Amino acid sequence: MISEHEISLARTTDALSIAELSRDAIEYGLSWRWTARRVMRCIHDVDTNVVVIRSGSTGVPAFAIMQYGEEEAHIALLAVRAVRRRSGLGSALLAWLEATVRAAGLTAIRLEVRITNLAGLAFYRHHGFEEVGVSVGYYEGVEDAVRMVKRLSPSDAG
Numbered sequence: 001m002i003s004e005h006e007i008s009l010a011r012t013t014d015a016l017s018i019a020e021l022s023r024d025a026i027e028y029g030l031s032w033r034w035t036a037r038r039v040m041r042c043i044h045d046v047d048t049n050v051v052v053i054r055s056g057s058t059g060v061p062a063f064a065i066m067q068y069g070e071e072e073a074h075i076a077l078l079a080v081r082a083v084r085r086r087s088g089l090g091s092a093l094l095a096w097l098e099a100t101v102r103a104a105g106l107t108a109i110r111l112e113v114r115i116t117n118l119a120g121l122a123f124y125r126h127h128g129f130e131e132v133g134v135s136v137g138y139y140e141g142v143e144d145a146v147r148m149v150k151r152l153s154p155s156d157a158g
């Protein structure tokens, strides 16, 4: 895919950097569930894509994890390091994921966002995701999740 950012599948050596970014940017205030071991399992799972943007040797500045189902895909995690935000990295990752979902002929992408994560909600709304519900106490009983979906029709593949 042509992008100004270099996006590639994660290597096992990226697992710790990804897990630490998840802990700090997504799982703050919760138990650290996306450990390096779990990320490693995802890297090896044929139904999951773990993708990263690389730059220099300072760890992974942005990553996403998406699972493919029979009909739909699910974004489990997507994060950009704080110092690199608002420069299109998140959008580049999402565009890559969306292209693969379309290529696979799936019909929708689903995800959950912490209800207090206004940046995350704004980001996904900006990219055409709609809110379809709230899961009360989804995050260890301490925070609700907003469920979002982007439906993809074959006619707007491009």
Ligand SMILES: CC(C)(COP(=O)(O)OP(=O)(O)OC[C@H]1O[C@@H](n2cnc3c(N)ncnc32)[C@H](O)[C@@H]1OP(=O)(O)O)[C@@H](O)C(=O)NCCC(=O)NCCS
Residues within 6 Å of the ligand: 025, 026, 076, 077, 078, 079, 080, 081, 084, 085, 086, 087, 088, 089, 090, 091, 092, 112, 113, 114, 117, 118, 119, 120, 122, 123, 124, 126
């Ligand atoms: C949400 C997140 C992934 C966005 O990544 P990013 O690289 O900064 O996003 P982009 O630069 O591609 O932004 C694209 C658009 O999304 C919207 N957006 C992104 N961050 C926003 C914010 N903090 N407030 C409002 N709108 C925002 C804007 O419309 C933006 O376009 P603009 O910069 O031209 O105004 C990033 O803030 C992040 O990693 N947050 C912590 C983890 C997280 O919340 N992940 C998502 C839930 S799992």
